[in-house]
């Protein structure tokens with residue numbers, strides 16, 4: 001079965017290092033025949049600044065965010081793909097705010113029953129991939145850990161590619177091995 005891959009890219013730079021990482025990863029995945037969709041979360045039109053913690057998603061049956069904006073169908077789609085990829089530049093040792101705007105709304109992809117002490121999510125069984133670029137190799141491990149914990153909590157397999165030494169836009173092309181590793185990871189998860 002050909003894999004469906006959804007890539008959420010969180011850089012405000014349309015042709016920066018994160019975009020390049022996504023391009024290489026996509027190239028690898030497409031070579032294996034995967035169906036790949038890329039959404040740049042920096043350019044969606046939002047009705048809220050991230051998750052409002054309204055908890056309305058917990059009162060409906062569907063795994064959907066109740067906020068009606070351009071992020072809503074993207075979030076809903078996450079439940080129906082095989083692989084979810086999040087690509088981000090390292091911003092103050094964490095993911096970019098542009099990515100977090102949508103990531104926190106993944107709250108709608110879980111149903112918690114506090115009385116029964118249970119959690120259900122359609123994310124279970126999928127693969128979660130983190131692609132990240134940074135100026136230096138400080139904090140990428142912290143970023144990776146938060147994504148790995150999220151994957152583990154959700155029952156998803158986790159893969160990552162962290163690329164330091166990419167400061168200026170396009171500098172990632174000069175980082176030895178980055179292109180190959182990104183293409184290979186795309187092939188691996190496809």
Ligand SMILES: Cc1cc2nc3c(=O)[nH]c(=O)nc-3n(C[C@H](O)[C@H](O)[C@H](O)COP(=O)(O)O)c2cc1C
Pocket residue numbers: 011012013015016017018019088089090091092093094133134135136137138139166167168169170
């Ligand atoms: C707001 C901001 C915060 C950043 N914080 C860090 C940081 O904490 N550590 C780091 O190594 N690089 C940091 N950088 C550099 C970017 O992570 C790096 O240049 C990245 O490759 C940019 O990707 P892009 O071209 O897709 O925007 C920061 C850049 C910006 C604009």
